[in-house]
Amino acid sequence: MKKPEMTEAILAAKAQKKLSWEQIADKAGVSPVFATSACLGQNSMPKEPADRLCAALGVPGEVSEALQAFPHKTWDKTVPTDPVIYRLYEIVGVYGETMKQLIGEKFGDGIMSAIDFSMTIEKQPDPKGDRVVVTMNGKFLPYKVF
Amino acid sequence: MKKPEMTEAILAAKAQKKLSWEQIADKAGVSPVFATSACLGQNSMPKEPADRLCAALGVPGEVSEALQAFPHKTWDKTVPTDPVIYRLYEIVGVYGETMKQLIGEKFGDGIMSAIDFSMTIEKQPDPKGDRVVVTMNGKFLPYKVF
Amino acid sequence: MKKPEMTEAILAAKAQKKLSWEQIADKAGVSPVFATSACLGQNSMPKEPADRLCAALGVPGEVSEALQAFPHKTWDKTVPTDPVIYRLYEIVGVYGETMKQLIGEKFGDGIMSAIDFSMTIEKQPDPKGDRVVVTMNGKFLPYKVF
Amino acid sequence: MKKPEMTEAILAAKAQKKLSWEQIADKAGVSPVFATSACLGQNSMPKEPADRLCAALGVPGEVSEALQAFPHKTWDKTVPTDPVIYRLYEIVGVYGETMKQLIGEKFGDGIMSAIDFSMTIEKQPDPKGDRVVVTMNGKFLPYKVF
Amino acid sequence: MKKPEMTEAILAAKAQKKLSWEQIADKAGVSPVFATSACLGQNSMPKEPADRLCAALGVPGEVSEALQAFPHKTWDKTVPTDPVIYRLYEIVGVYGETMKQLIGEKFGDGIMSAIDFSMTIEKQPDPKGDRVVVTMNGKFLPYKVF
Amino acid sequence: MKKPEMTEAILAAKAQKKLSWEQIADKAGVSPVFATSACLGQNSMPKEPADRLCAALGVPGEVSEALQAFPHKTWDKTVPTDPVIYRLYEIVGVYGETMKQLIGEKFGDGIMSAIDFSMTIEKQPDPKGDRVVVTMNGKFLPYKVF
Amino acid sequence: MKKPEMTEAILAAKAQKKLSWEQIADKAGVSPVFATSACLGQNSMPKEPADRLCAALGVPGEVSEALQAFPHKTWDKTVPTDPVIYRLYEIVGVYGETMKQLIGEKFGDGIMSAIDFSMTIEKQPDPKGDRVVVTMNGKFLPYKVF
Amino acid sequence: MKKPEMTEAILAAKAQKKLSWEQIADKAGVSPVFATSACLGQNSMPKEPADRLCAALGVPGEVSEALQAFPHKTWDKTVPTDPVIYRLYEIVGVYGETMKQLIGEKFGDGIMSAIDFSMTIEKQPDPKGDRVVVTMNGKFLPYKVF
Amino acid sequence: MKKPEMTEAILAAKAQKKLSWEQIADKAGVSPVFATSACLGQNSMPKEPADRLCAALGVPGEVSEALQAFPHKTWDKTVPTDPVIYRLYEIVGVYGETMKQLIGEKFGDGIMSAIDFSMTIEKQPDPKGDRVVVTMNGKFLPYKVF
Amino acid sequence: MKKPEMTEAILAAKAQKKLSWEQIADKAGVSPVFATSACLGQNSMPKEPADRLCAALGVPGEVSEALQAFPHKTWDKTVPTDPVIYRLYEIVGVYGETMKQLIGEKFGDGIMSAIDFSMTIEKQPDPKGDRVVVTMNGKFLPYKVF
Incomplete structure (x- = not known):
């Protein structure tokens, strides 16, 4: 299967x-x-x-x-069309450099791993409209000097 | 300026x-x-x-x-090259459908706003390697029936 | 189904x-x-x-x-080929910056929502050729300061 | 100049x-x-x-x-990045086929002109959040049989 | 069907x-x-x-x-591969600006309609090799001032 | 120069x-x-x-x-944005296969040359709106059997 | 068939x-x-x-x-992946301008036809490793002055 | 320099x-x-x-x-626009698979090198129009079994 | 088959x-x-x-x-999505110029062949996490002067 | 600077x-x-x-x-044109799936890191032509179960 x-x-x-x-x-x-x-x-x-x-x-x-089974991770379009997914892509575009600046400042030169990584999605009730809270947690990996 | x-x-x-x-x-x-x-x-x-x-x-x-001044938000490449930003893009590709499923199940048909939106980036100390914790908080916007 | x-x-x-x-x-x-x-x-x-x-x-x-069922909204080409749809795309290209300027001036920094949104299409009779009248109505969403 | x-x-x-x-x-x-x-x-x-x-x-x-002077109309990206303009592009993607169906049904086979065309943008006050109202008005052009 | x-x-x-x-x-x-x-x-x-x-x-x-039935006009590639069709595309690339200049000079600011449009293809015998004669006839549409 | x-x-x-x-x-x-x-x-x-x-x-x-001097013929975008030029591109998309069929039927397997080629653009007065008449004249080149 | x-x-x-x-x-x-x-x-x-x-x-x-039957000539990718075909594509990229310079100098402004065209592929034995010899023969077509 | x-x-x-x-x-x-x-x-x-x-x-x-100096070989567009160079690209598209078949049949599985490679361009006089003769000569490189 | x-x-x-x-x-x-x-x-x-x-x-x-049988080597996307393969692609992007500099300095102007080529993948045990060791071995091919 | x-x-x-x-x-x-x-x-x-x-x-x-300073890692083209770098890209295309299979079999589901990573380039003398030996050494990162 x-x-x-x-x-x-x-x-x-x-x-x-x-x-x-x-x-x-x-x-x-x-x-x-x-x-x-x-x-x-x-x-x-x-x-x-x-x-x-x-x-x-x-x-x-x-x-x-x-x-x-080990998956072959794949997705369809470089720019997604569905509005839910596009908004996430837009956040990466708008805030990507900001995140790189702040990670560099707090941790040094390196990345947030997308492999040693977990995520939660929670609902935050709010009288002005409920809010979606996404929390990403990834290991910091420093670049290796060799 | x-x-x-x-x-x-x-x-x-x-x-x-x-x-x-x-x-x-x-x-x-x-x-x-x-x-x-x-x-x-x-x-x-x-x-x-x-x-x-x-x-x-x-x-x-x-x-x-x-x-x-109001910015014209812009970013350069549909697939980013810098590893820090690419990993974020990869997360959207791998987990986009999952996030859509879970938002739909918790909130109904709609999106997490990228406009009425805030974000924090924190350092979580960990003896096996510190971790980056990104928290996104966006208002849920239901699709309008008209 | x-x-x-x-x-x-x-x-x-x-x-x-x-x-x-x-x-x-x-x-x-x-x-x-x-x-x-x-x-x-x-x-x-x-x-x-x-x-x-x-x-x-x-x-x-x-x-x-x-x-x-909640749809996965999708469309086929970044530049549409059908002339009816291409003309709409062209309008966005030609007038996009104009609309951004006028929305910014009237409302402040923010967007017209495409989610809390409705649309009508009407026929305006005209002896020189009937006219198509498209009315779009979307909630203004200001960017959040955080 | x-x-x-x-x-x-x-x-x-x-x-x-x-x-x-x-x-x-x-x-x-x-x-x-x-x-x-x-x-x-x-x-x-x-x-x-x-x-x-x-x-x-x-x-x-x-x-x-x-x-x-007659302009050379030009715009930069096939998929716009600024959120104001992207939302308009998304509307064309999501509602393009719908608009084609309704124009076809009301007018016959043809297009809404983007040349013999005008547009207004108005502010509709609303206690739940002001709304942007965009009205497009374009001549219907039937395809020619020859 | x-x-x-x-x-x-x-x-x-x-x-x-x-x-x-x-x-x-x-x-x-x-x-x-x-x-x-x-x-x-x-x-x-x-x-x-x-x-x-x-x-x-x-x-x-x-x-x-x-x-x-009203067609959904569609074509496959932005740059066509078949030599017959590519040559037409090349003509548009090489002569597009020239045609814009001459239409602007003869008619004013506006376009040749591709909707109110007809075309013929004729064979012109020639001892050095027969020639293809393509005649396009489209209504001039001036841009509207509003 | x-x-x-x-x-x-x-x-x-x-x-x-x-x-x-x-x-x-x-x-x-x-x-x-x-x-x-x-x-x-x-x-x-x-x-x-x-x-x-x-x-x-x-x-x-x-x-x-x-x-x-011999030019290096070049043009900027695979899909042109200016409406005058886009309409020409659209004509090639919509009528390309038709032109291939008719050229094949009248001349045999081959192409209309874009090199041994000339073009005129004329104004045809019309009370319902003047018309642009574009005439293309290219040598037919049959594919060589070898 | x-x-x-x-x-x-x-x-x-x-x-x-x-x-x-x-x-x-x-x-x-x-x-x-x-x-x-x-x-x-x-x-x-x-x-x-x-x-x-x-x-x-x-x-x-x-x-x-x-x-x-007359073919619709088509090929799959703008940049081919198979190494045999990619090497040919690379030769066009590296030597294209050189070929244009030398054709222009020997023949005047014009092209080598890809329609009135033939090709052979031969094997040239060589003790250091056999060699592939590709010979292309195309009619020179001068640009028309009109 | x-x-x-x-x-x-x-x-x-x-x-x-x-x-x-x-x-x-x-x-x-x-x-x-x-x-x-x-x-x-x-x-x-x-x-x-x-x-x-x-x-x-x-x-x-x-x-x-x-x-x-050792060059960084580079060329500008995946699909070239200049007609001289495009015709070469078209030849690779139309005849690429044919060349692969014949090279495979004559030499075995492998490629024509674009590095251990030379080329000449000659003029072949012809009363019906002079012809361009391009000769490519590249070492055959068999795939290694390991 | x-x-x-x-x-x-x-x-x-x-x-x-x-x-x-x-x-x-x-x-x-x-x-x-x-x-x-x-x-x-x-x-x-x-x-x-x-x-x-x-x-x-x-x-x-x-x-x-x-x-x-001789394969038609083919791969699906210019930018791969699967994380294992993307990391290899990223290495080529980040270190490509470096490898060109060092190969040029050690060998002269030329390339590492991808045809006369072999590869091994080994596991290097490491208490801080095992390591993947990829060894590529390709013949150096100097550019030919002709 | x-x-x-x-x-x-x-x-x-x-x-x-x-x-x-x-x-x-x-x-x-x-x-x-x-x-x-x-x-x-x-x-x-x-x-x-x-x-x-x-x-x-x-x-x-x-x-x-x-x-x-921390670099913004960037490279110019998704498909590189320089032959040295293209051959590396081709290796990733041809052997990417193979490497994924073998890494999966030896290590489990995960990736070779491009961050905790080092590389050497050596010259291996060979009478039939010297060889380039590239050795990549990256930490294996298993996907996290959460």
Whole structure:
């Protein structure tokens, strides 16, 4: 079973069982962002959470194997069209240099890893309109002098 | 004075006075991310913090006027080359669909605003290597039915 | 049922019943622009108008469910080829800076939202050739100082 | 005098005299959108309004000549980066097919002209946040059968 | 029946009946360029010539309906590869500015319409090698002052 | 003297002497399209017409030498932005396949040369709006069998 | 039968009969380059050699008809990836201006035709490693003065 | 002295002394293609021919040093616009696969080197129009099995 | 059998037999990098190792024939999205000029061949985190003077 | 002093003192690849080696400061044109998937870091032609499960 069919199978079971991504992540024992990204085929999930996730959804073992496979991470367009995703891309464009300045000042010359990395997405209630709070946490990697 | 000369003037004064972005932001009374992005020409700063910032740096009033001007936000390449900024772009590519799924599930159909938006960047000490923590906070905007 | 099949089913029923988009929108109780864009898969329609729309067209309930699903908004080319759509793109190119100047002058630094947004398209009879009148109405969002 | 220097001269005089685009357009006797776009170099202005505009700003006659010259309309990026202009581009992407459907249904096969065309931008006060109202008015041009 | 299948059906009947585009256009009562472009799906043909064309080719009525449908005009590559079409593109590149200068001088500021437009292609015999003569005829549209 | 300075010199003299491209072409003894394209740097002009053209404009001999130099034909954008030129590009997109079909049917497999090529642009008066008539004349070149 | 199926049929018969392109070209009575390019769908072959080629391969008459059809010449990527083809592209990049200079000096202003054109590919034995010799032969076409 | 100034100096001396590229190459003792490409900055020339070339042109020694420097080979556009160079690019597009087939058949799996490579350009007189003959000679490099 | 089906067959047999690429390469008698790249369709493998590889995997003889066929080397995106491959691309961007400088200084003007080339990938254990060691070995090819 | 002027100053002093990159690196006490990349502006060098490097070259202290500044790593074209650099890019294209497979098999799901990374370039004498040996050494970073 390839990753796209795996995603199809998971989405179908999720819709039938009326489970949210948060509920699925809870059953698997990983975070919602990680669980969703693995189910969409962008991360590989270790065997134990993958088996628990499949049991919760009632999907067969080959879905678990597909979840464990190493993905070929890929995305479609250099400039995304969907407004939700474009706004994230715009933030990187507008604030990228700012983030580079502040990371350089606080940590030295280096990067925030996108591999040793985790993320959460929370809802902050607000009477003027609820707010989305995205927290990214990545290891600082200094450039090596050699 | 145009924005690029404004940035030049601020960077020169900052280097001479050996002030960090955090110290500059403190004196202006705004956050470090906002202060840095305004000094780099990507946001407009209201008159009061702009005047305080210029006083702290010892730069003339026309720098403050340039800080208050509305910017034409622009960035150079659809795929950035600098590793710090590319990693952010990669995160949007890998996790964009995941974020759309989770925002949709928590809030309904809509987006996280990149306009009614703020950001912080913090250092999380860690014996295995310090970590960069980026927190984005944007108002949820539901699509309008009309 | 995915959005593309939903669109196919709606277009087939629309052709068979010889209903215009305006008539369909009337039955659903939403505007023609919103109804058309939702039927083409670019907006999600709430349950009540979606059910009324499906009843009017005589299409099954899964079409209504597909209308309610959150779309992944997507379009094909950065520079459109169809002359109707290209002319709109050209207007944005020619008048974009003008609109930015006038919005900035009337409202301050910020944008016209494309999310809290509505649109109408009307026919203005004219002996020298009828005219198309497009009215866009979007909430002004000021940039946040933080 | 070329168009870019003309724009520089007009913006300098406008800033010094503290005139808004609306006031400048009033003095010239044309609409704000047209006046602004001509001053930014994207439209040619007939001699009479161009002379009145230059008189109001106190700029020399060669500015008026430059305003009358036929422009080479040009814009920089196929996908704009500034958020104000990107939102307009996004609207064309999301609603382009919808507009084509509705224009086709109301007028027949043809386009809304971007040449025999005018536009206004108005502010609609609203307690939940003021709204931008953009009205485009273009002649319908049917495709020719030959 | 969609446009691509319509084109397939017409090309098959044309090959079987050994009719040229000129003969087909004659039977339909429109010009060869218009007939060919409509059969290739790039223009919509009114009902009478479409019915005559289908009768001449012996294809069913749904082909005529497809010919009458409004096309979504589309083409594949910004720089065409086929040498016949590339040469036309090259002519636009080499002579575009020249044509703009001469149209501006003869007509004023405005464009040659590509909508209110017709074209013929003729063979001019020449002992040194026959020549292709392409004649384009488009309405001049002056820019509107508003 | 390079081609861009040559064009500058010619445009300045043309404006000062208030000569049209047609008058300049008449004095040089070549067609308006050819004269304009050579003055814009896209064709090389033989010595005799180049000398006559420079005499008529009162520009020095080095302008004539620059007119005779072989140009490096170049244009800026794969998709042009100026509306006059874009409409020509659109015509090639919409009618390219049609022209290939008709040239193939009339002449056999081959192309219309863009090198052994000439062009005229005429004004056709029309009470409903004057029309632009563009006539292209290129040698047919059959593909070689080898 | 379309060109791609034609190519499939020829390649299958060529593999089964263990014939080289040179042997096939010999039987058809045309050159190896022309025969190969026609079999790959990039040139049209006249009836006589096409019939001989099909007889030699033992493929049916519709293959011959497909070989005679006028091709839509197309290639996939502006920058080719296969190393054999990329090296040719690199030669054009590195030596293009040189070739233009030398053609201009030897022949005057004009081009080497890619239509009235032939090519051979030979093997030159060499103890330090055999060499590929590519010879291109194209008619010089002078630009027309008009 | 950088390569672009070197080219400027050589072209100026060449024009003043009215020397052709063939004459310059003869004096340097290398081929015309190699001499031209080195003078245009796309190849490095060894010291002896470089010194002879500079003596023949009467340019100073720093031109010879610049000729000996290793170039950064670069070209401007993935799809060239000048017709001379575009035709070469088109030949690679149309005949690239054919050349790969024939090289593979004659030599085995490998490429024609663009580094261990030479080229000549000759004029072949022909009463129907002179012909350009380009001969490329490159070492065959087989892929390594490891 | 085409290369993609060949790869499918090999991957299926590899998964079923639980063989690593190193084990497969050992049985074939070639290096792991070469074996993997040939199985992925990017290199052709000589008959003997191809037969041994197929015997070890238990796949039929047509897989061996497909392994021996000359590949059309191709890759999908100019900027790769998968993080593993992007990092390699970034290394070429950051260090490309450096490598050119050092190769030029050590060897003279020329290139490292990508055809007469081999590669190994080894694991270097390290208590602070294991390291990937990639060794590339390519013949130096000097530019030819002609 | 900005990075580009720093590079200019270093290259001028290096040419005048006739020092190789290896000699410069030796004096600075870092590797040749690192020294060269820092001098070309793609890496930041710590204070001690930067001061030693500047002393060896006899350049002023502001060059050392520029060497220590954090670079904005940037490169010009997504597909490089210079043959030395293109071959490296081609290797990534041809062997990228292979490297991903082998890294995955040896290390698990993760990447070779381009930040915690070093490189050497050596000359391997060979009677059939010397060989370039490039060794890359990067830390393996496993994807984080969260």
